[in-house]
Amino acid sequence: MWKYYVLFNMVEGIGPKRIEKLKVHFGSLERAWEAPPEEIRAVAGLPDTVIEGLIRARSRLRVDDELERARRAGARIITVEHEAYPQNLRDIYDPPPVLYVKGDLAAADRAACAIVGTRRASSYGCAVASQFAYELAANGVTIVSGLALGVDSAAHRGALKAGGRTIAVLGSGVDCTYPPENSRLCREIIESGAVLSEFPMGTAPLKGNFVARNRVISGLSVACIVVEAPERSGALITSYFAMEQGRPVFAVPGDIRRAQSRGTHALIKDGATLANDVDEILETIYAQLGMPLMHMPGPLRHDMVGRDPATAGHGPIESLILEVLDDFEPVSRDEIYERAGPHAKSGNGEIELALLNLQMSGAIRPLPGGSFVRVGS
């Protein structure tokens, strides 16, 4: 009777563990829902406010309304009783009983890897997240993240660019996209994966929801990569959940002077694997799934450092700029002028033209502060 999961999931103060408790106490959720108030009051270990809330909610909530709401928002509801419920998530200690899913979950999502990090990411962090996501997705790995700005967005985009699958887990109802800046990204993810949430329709992006959301990100995945996380950040919380859930944790080292690197460096000190090699991550993922390395779909890419920029189809100044630029470290406009200047016959306008063409073709990206970074892959 999966509909009762949906109902209980909508009651304030009742989460996966209390649903399980009620199910055990009454024998089934249906009986728990229909039980007379005094029997519910007899359940030990539930605060009075929650019990009264539940009693009131039982007369108010109707499952058909919620199903209709989800249907209109284009979302499907999958409960733990459904076959389609993600296997990885089923294995964790407190799996969310109900998932609202926009897009599709696939069997291939067993091979999923979380990539998380701070919203206030550096260009380096974004580039690394995007690149790891790209390489992993190109090798058939589904990238799971939280649709936040910064590292999360970069990870989703990297996966989309590789034509791979990606899943975004929200801390609000699936009918409200948070943050609003990412609504376009959200639509693209729905087409190449799924946007999902354990929260009922219309739930606002409350702070408390995001911690619970983080356990779903790590729970859906078999490994977790942390790219740039300051101390006490959501990304670190995700990595703690991952460890609890027995998922290997990778941390990307960063600039030791930056606050964004403190969390990841602390993770490395505490035993997380230093992430600098996609092969190593892929090996770990497939080992988690119990598959031999040779079964991996798609070609293996080699490490990301020191690749020659793709210079084909570019003019001499454009090629020169691509050489001067770096995948990670921003290069200032003054430096580009300095290096490319002697080759530009008609002055800096020619360099600007090259920069603009490269930007429009997606080969480079301008950054705040007037510097540029090469777009990897």
Add this chain to the structure above:
Amino acid sequence: MALEVGARGEEAVVAHLESCGYKVLCRNYRTRRGEIDIVALDGDTLVFLEVKATAAGGATDPFERVNREKRRRIVMAARHYLAAMGGAGAACRFDAAVVQLDRENAPQAVTIVRDSFSLDRMRGAF
């Protein structure tokens, strides 16, 4: 006593004015709304005089006693005078005379302050 002193002071002023060529027209011109000590003619100009006596060693400046209210009463009386005499277009002036008294309250010296005030300096008094 005070009256007597005032009268003696005024006598001294009149004597002084006449010695200066003024022609005294009227003394102690009183109306319901104000009064003028002396009205005199200085050439073509009609002069309205206020007399103030100051005792020997008296600390206060005699002009301080010609306050706004006193001036207002002088102006009212002057207007009355001009109307009564039909001299509305005459050139006029407000002077003040200060009489210095000695220990026996006998007048010692007289000072005339010409054009001691004009109407524009007392806006709002009427």
Add this chain to the structure above:
Amino acid sequence: MLSKVYSGSVLGIQGYIVEVEVDVSGGLPDFTIVGLPDAAIRESRERVRAAIRNAGWGFPARRITVNLAPAIIRKAGTGFDLALAIGILGATGLISGPVAGFLVVGELALDGTVKPATGVLCIALAAREAGWKKIIVPRANWQEAAAVDGLDVYPVKSLREAFDVIRGGRAGHIIRDGMSCKAPSCGGFPGLESPDTGETPADISDVKGQVHAKRALEIAAAGWHSVLLSGPPGSGKTMLANRLATLLPPMTKEESIEVTAIYSAAGLLADGHGLVEHRPFRSPHHTSSIQGMVGGGRLLRPGEITLAHRGVLFLDELPEFRRDVLEALRQPLESGRVILSRAIGAVVFPARVLLICARNPCPCGFLGDARRECRCSPRAIAAYDGRVSGPFLDRIDLHAEVPGQYNGEMTQDMASETSGKVFKRIMVARAVQAERFCGEGISFNGEMSPSQVKKYCHMTDGAKSLITRALNSLGLSARAGARILKVSRTIADLAGRDVIAEEHVAEAISYRNPQRQIYPP
């Protein structure tokens, strides 16, 4: 007896002639002024009374009535004192000849000396307009009046001197067409040229590196385009802004007179100063009120935007300015003038300024900095961006980044162009524009209307396709597109090219393409 003297006053920055009629008659002594005088003028009675007495005349104990015409304008200020005193002297028969023929301006001190007045240049301009030939002005203001050709200027330092001039006695000095006609007998007049301050002038080469931002200033100065500099604290935004003035050509005499008239009316001209020769550089504080920026108030004072006319208006810390203040600036920036409505009609202040703004890229100031870490959340950055309205930012042609300079050695070694060298290019571009806009009513590319943009911005096919593609892929508005075209026109002019090519468009776009997020959503 009745006498008439002519003086002048200023409404906004427009001088006008005031007829001062003085009637002295019998009756109780009185002194009244009619014709909408303000409190300062009513107080002038005391100054005039004391000045006449202290100059050695008796103040008539008569009924004095003064009428200031035209009666419809509320007169303000202290510049009528001298005319009032002369009028009273005339009405009492002390001046026998005609007082008419002279325009008299000046404030009196109690001892009869003439103190400087405000708006002397504006009044002198109005006087010439109205056909006056002779003007008596305070000695401290003579250079202002002397700037107006065709007027004989009689500088006076006391009521007695003014009296003598009018009576045709000792005439003192006369300055005709800026030249002293009589050898100065007591003390010399300072030269007409303003004194040299002896400081080394600021030069754009003082700023190391920042090639892109400096180029923005060059384009701004050449085509009269507004600039926004974004960069972390200490990156040199203020230094750059201060140097924008060094790239502008000196003012023409007409411009100089326009600017001086504004400062004269505002009472901001230093005593003994003639025409303002350097372009104004105004840098109002971000707490300024609408009135302070745009002008107005009971006395109709010009605001900062008018004080910066023909020069530079620098708004440092742009997001800290009150939103309503910036909105109030929008219209004047567009039209080049401020119009204030008053009961007697509209008062117009000129306001053709070269706008330059500076801001930090984010609340902490280090977004996109190479060394320091930005500690602002994306939301805080968005809120910071929201402080200045989109339409205001849209109207700024050149958005330049001024990154923090860290690789000191490299930038120190880089040869920086001097202001003089850049200035030469600017003058060439300006000459091209002067020829182009002859008869169009504008002088610069930055002032082009949409139809003029269409008429004068010819592009190569490559440039046309580039701008279409760029607008689409960078998500720029149509208004931004028009701004890009104007800037491209100036860049092409600087390069001495008739037709706008791709690299000109690309460079113009580089000033409309600021990145606000490290990873765009």
